[in-house]
Amino acid sequence: MMRGYPRxxxxxxxxxxxxxGYLVExxxxxxxxxxxxxxxxxxxVIGFPGCYPNSYAETMMARLCIHPNVGAVLLVSLGCESFxxxxxxxxxxxxxxxxxxxxxxxxxxxxxxxxxxxxxxxANLATLDSMGTVPMAVSELIVGTVCGGSDxxxxxxxNPAAGRAFDMLVEEGAACIFEETGELIGxxxxxxxxxxxxxxxxxxxxxxxxxxxxxxxxxxxxxAAGNAEGGLTTIEEKSMGAYAKSGGAPISGLIKPGDVPPxxxxxxxxxVPDGEVRFGFPxxxxxxxxxxxxACGSHAVLFVTGRGSVVGSAISPVVKICANPETYRRMADxxxxxxxxxxxxxxxxxxxxxxxxxxxxxxxxxxRTRSEELGHREFILTYKSFEPIGPACLPAA
Amino acid sequence: xxxxxxxxxxxRRLLLLDAADNVLIATSRIRGxxxxxxxxxxxTIPAALPIGHKLSRRPIAAGEKIIKYGAPIGSATAxxxxxxxxxxxxxxxxxxxxxxxxDIRAEYGSGA
Numbered sequence: 001m002m003r004g005y006p007r008x009x010x011x012x013x014x015x016x017x018x019x020x021g022y023l024v025e026x027x028x029x030x031x032x033x034x035x036x037x038x039x040x041x042x043x044x045v046i047g048f049p050g051c052y053p054n055s056y057a058e059t060m061m062a063r064l065c066i067h068p069n070v071g072a073v074l075l076v077s078l079g080c081e082s083f084x085x086x087x088x089x090x091x092x093x094x095x096x097x098x099x100x101x102x103x104x105x106x107x108x109x110x111x112x113x114x115x116x117x118x119x120x121x122x123a124n125l126a127t128l129d130s131m132g133t134v135p136m137a138v139s140e141l142i143v144g145t146v147c148g149g150s151d152x153x154x155x156x157x158x159n160p161a162a163g164r165a166f167d168m169l170v171e172e173g174a175a176c177i178f179e180e181t182g183e184l185i186g187x188x189x190x191x192x193x194x195x196x197x198x199x200x201x202x203x204x205x206x207x208x209x210x211x212x213x214x215x216x217x218x219x220x221x222x223x224a225a226g227n228a229e230g231g232l233t234t235i236e237e238k239s240m241g242a243y244a245k246s247g248g249a250p251i252s253g254l255i256k257p258g259d260v261p262p263x264x265x266x267x268x269x270x271x272v273p274d275g276e277v278r279f280g281f282p283x284x285x286x287x288x289x290x291x292x293x294x295a296c297g298s299h300a301v302l303f304v305t306g307r308g309s310v311v312g313s314a315i316s317p318v319v320k321i322c323a324n325p326e327t328y329r330r331m332a333d334x335x336x337x338x339x340x341x342x343x344x345x346x347x348x349x350x351x352x353x354x355x356x357x358x359x360x361x362x363x364x365x366x367x368r369t370r371s372e373e374l375g376h377r378e379f380i381l382t383y384k385s386f387e388p389i390g391p392a393c394l395p396a397a
Numbered sequence: 398x399x400x401x402x403x404x405x406x407x408x409r410r411l412l413l414l415d416a417a418d419n420v421l422i423a424t425s426r427i428r429g430x431x432x433x434x435x436x437x438x439x440x441t442i443p444a445a446l447p448i449g450h451k452l453s454r455r456p457i458a459a460g461e462k463i464i465k466y467g468a469p470i471g472s473a474t475a476x477x478x479x480x481x482x483x484x485x486x487x488x489x490x491x492x493x494x495x496x497x498x499x500d501i502r503a504e505y506g507s508g509a
Binding site for chain 1: 451
């Protein structure tokens, strides 16, 4: 039986993490120093490096600070950056979480800020440790999926197995989110047929068309050199494999970073910015996408890799599913699931899908992922710009 | 795996994902110099075919679509013989170019 930490907005968390959030790169070191002595606890550093305002980044930080897996928040400001720390502090306070904002220029520099910050963490660790949990149902889970370091095996074993896990979780009432419209180029028509309304189908197609235009302007697709080395030849081939992560459920909605699915079902997360191409690649690396899935409320993220990624994330556990049996043998310590057994004919997609589903539920029963045990807490957030989703994007709402 | 039957005998390490496909997928590494069966035809693999890579199921003409999962994944840039490695050297995307380091590696060596 899963147990969760109850939050004031009705959601439940499977972790009770203290977030230390820097509000500009200039405060990053102080945030890291504050968290350093607490490696054995869930004290995670997140932040936004930019000095100039960006409403996407402010939304992301707010959504992450009031994520159900977060129990308390310490914000670290240099003092002169543009980030609206007053608003963010207020949002966290209104959520009922302990929050403190340290302003380095006011506190008197690095040493004093670090001391002040560690005192906040120490004071809250004890409170959070003694906080009671309540029963949590699978239908209360939000699960994201991403693939990274993909190769020719990803789309045959790992991604379809993650898709089977999604089918099982959606069937049990959970909300599941797949993403990266830039890696669905070529799949837009078959995907649109799965939308619960024709108008949503048109929105799904439009989101992929936007991604295709965006990447065409940049000159390259969402495709890394290692993808080609691993046997993937074109973006549309990578897309067909990535699309398999979505499983077979009907698509209930299209959301953007920070939008939380209103109920169970399968959702597509559109991560490609709206408007003119302004801030470069929309998914500069896998962790940028993982952070966006978490900002949409994901309690856990399924990460399918063929070449062999090692990353985890701040805030939500990352379940690593290795599609390639050769990679698994080399990097087993980093992997939660050996989907390469499917390539070798030793397990079926349904068996591995069930295993993935059970691991996700186990995270709510106190088990931890390999990346959590290894201390992986990667986080990245950069500039983007989005328009709010249109009325056709969440038809059942 | 959602494998399907090939027409005629094919090495069991080569996977056909959809009946409409003109490529097969290596489910484990095939060594260079090995002779394998591709739909009853004997083909000698010139260089190692790593896991997850594609091999043509039949001759593919320049300009023809490459079909995998029953869907087009790009176009042939040269005539491809049956049993040949199908990859960035003979296929291009119909959307955006593929960035890869293979030519660069050939120039600089395998490095770290």
